[in-house]
Amino acid sequence: MSVLSSSIARKVAMALSALFLIIFLIIHLAVNLTSLFSADAFNEASHFMGTNPLIQFAMQPVLIFGVVFHFVMGFVLELRNRGARNVKYAKFNGAASSTWASRNMIISGAVILAFIVLHFIDFWIPELNTKYVLGDMSGVLPGEEGYRYFEELQHKFANPLRVGAYVVAFVLLAIHLMHGFQSAFQSMGFNNKYTGFVKAFGKFYSIVIPLGFIIVALCHHFNH
Amino acid sequence: MDLTLKIWRQKGPQDKGQMVEYKVTDISEHMSFLEMMDVLNEGLVAKGEVPVAFDHDCREGICGMCSLHINGEPHGPDRGITTCQLHMRMFKDGDTIYIEPWRAKAFPVIKDLIVDRMAFERIQQAGGYISVNTSGNTQDANAIPISKHNADLSMDAAACIGCGACVASCKNSSAMLFVSAKVSQFALLPQGQIEAADRVRNMVKQMDEEGFGNCTNTGACEVECPKGISLENIARMNREYLKASM
Structure with a gap:
């Protein structure tokens, strides 16, 4: 892709896909949080998100492209950057000048990718199978009353190993965002008198959003 | 102070290179890092060995020539200074100091600690x-x-x-x-x-x-x-x- 032939174009593309995913996380968490207060509200929201044509056929493909792009580009950049230093230092004190989070985005990113694979196997692929392979768009289990989404959610969070994996993944997401949030703004050339606010808000977002996902998982695990 | 130095030695651009250990003794804490390197080299020359090649010029932090990666950091552990402004008081007696060239594919090593x-x-x-236009009718910048x-x-x-x-x-x-x-x-x-x-x-x-x-x-x-x-x-x-x- 010639558009991405320059290093600055690549970092801006990384930043744009990151900001898109940052906004997506807020929407996803908002739907998840409804499950703590009302099974009906969660069912309604899930059914709407799962069957609305605009979300399913316009926004979902964009989201998948954003996720895949961010991961592929992340790995490509990591490989290129490793190649830019062909002989390693005998001693490299990275901690003296930068944070662990900023130096290890590839590690936190790889854990998040592993989580997304698990997440797809858990929720997304069965969902696609039910709706588009089996053709059941009703959102209702055969022979039962009411929507199935809340029931499925509780079932998934019964297994402590899965909940543990979710918690670890979201801690790594928090670490990823600790650097990534402000970094995305810097990449797009945003570094001015508001940068202090962006950094502070980035820290707040990096803790609150992953913590929200963790709370939802733990609540369903212990209240089941 | 007495120090152990682990220094990257590489005969030329094609040489593989390796870390070599040296001992220096009676180093004053008032010396600059490059003066310590000079002491090392005087000792090497006296023994008939090849001195360690490193870049330096003004030795007052403005030319940008000195370029040592010291204990895992460019220009060593101090802040806002070049290697020539780094003083030996930043180190302690008995310390082991790693000294390496800048590492980047775009900065190939010419010899020892000198990179292109x-x-x-x-x-x-x-x-x-x-x-x-500098032909004599240049506009006054002010x-x-x-x-x-x-x-x-x-x-x-x-x-x-x-x-x-x-x-x-x-x-x-x-x-x-x-x-x-x-x-x-x-x-x-x-x-x-x-x-x-x-x-x-x-x-x-x-x-x-x-x-x-x-x-x-x-x-x-x-x-x-x-x-x-x-x-x-x-x-x-x-x-x-x-x-x-x-």
């Missing part, structure tokens, strides 16, 4: 200049109004001495801080506007062709830079690049 930094020169030649704010920012960017510590400290071997300082110093002044778009495009293109890595905003360069060049310059270069691409 011509990549920076080629980036400068790609656009780090302004076209001024006749052009420039805001104090921009003049200060431009001066801060121009403080870059091109030593390459930004590349050496970056886990990605990215040259963005250097290039952004050179882009910024002109982008902030009226004299730099005419070639602004070509400058940033050409300098970034040359930077990429030289094989430097991609910036991931770790901020290590800003911390290790002996001249305190700010990350704001990288953001400015990104803006200039986007503007030039539109």
Whole structure:
């Protein structure tokens, strides 16, 4: 892709896909949080998100492209950057000048990718199978009353190993965002008198959003 | 103080190279790091061995020649200084000190601790200049109004001495801080506007062709830079690049 032939174009593309995913996380968490207060509200929201044509056929493909792009580009950049230093230092004190989070985005990113694979196997692929392979768009289990989404959610969070994996993944997401949030703004050339606010808000977002996902998982695990 | 030095020795560009251990004794804490290196070399010469080759020139922190990676950091553990300004009082008796050249594919080792930094020169030649008529009727620079704010920012960017510590400290071997300082110093002044778009495009293109890595905003360069060049310059270069691409 010639558009991405320059290093600055690549970092801006990384930043744009990151900001898109940052906004997506807020929407996803908002739907998840409804499950703590009302099974009906969660069912309604899930059914709407799962069957609305605009979300399913316009926004979902964009989201998948954003996720895949961010991961592929992340790995490509990591490989290129490793190649830019062909002989390693005998001693490299990275901690003296930068944070662990900023130096290890590839590690936190790889854990998040592993989580997304698990997440797809858990929720997304069965969902696609039910709706588009089996053709059941009703959102209702055969022979039962009411929507199935809340029931499925509780079932998934019964297994402590899965909940543990979710918690670890979201801690790594928090670490990823600790650097990534402000970094995305810097990449797009945003570094001015508001940068202090962006950094502070980035820290707040990096803790609150992953913590929200963790709370939802733990609540369903212990209240089941 | 007595020290153990682990120094990268490499006979030439094609040699594989290796870390070699040396002992130095009776080093004064008032010595500069390079004076300590001089003491080491005098000892090596007296024993008939080949002295350690390292870059140095002004020894007062303004030429940008000295370039040692000391104990895992460019220009050593102190801040806002070059290697020649690093004093031995930063170390303790009995310390082991690792001394290595800048490591980047774009900075190949010439000998021992000396690297070839011509990549920076080629980036400068790609656009780090302004076209001024110097045939005798040059306009007085003071006749052009420039805001104090921009003049200060431009001066801060121009403080870059091109030593390459930004590349050496970056886990990605990215040259963005250097290039952004050179882009910024002109982008902030009226004299730099005419070639602004070509400058940033050409300098970034040359930077990429030289094989430097991609910036991931770790901020290590800003911390290790002996001249305190700010990350704001990288953001400015990104803006200039986007503007030039539109």
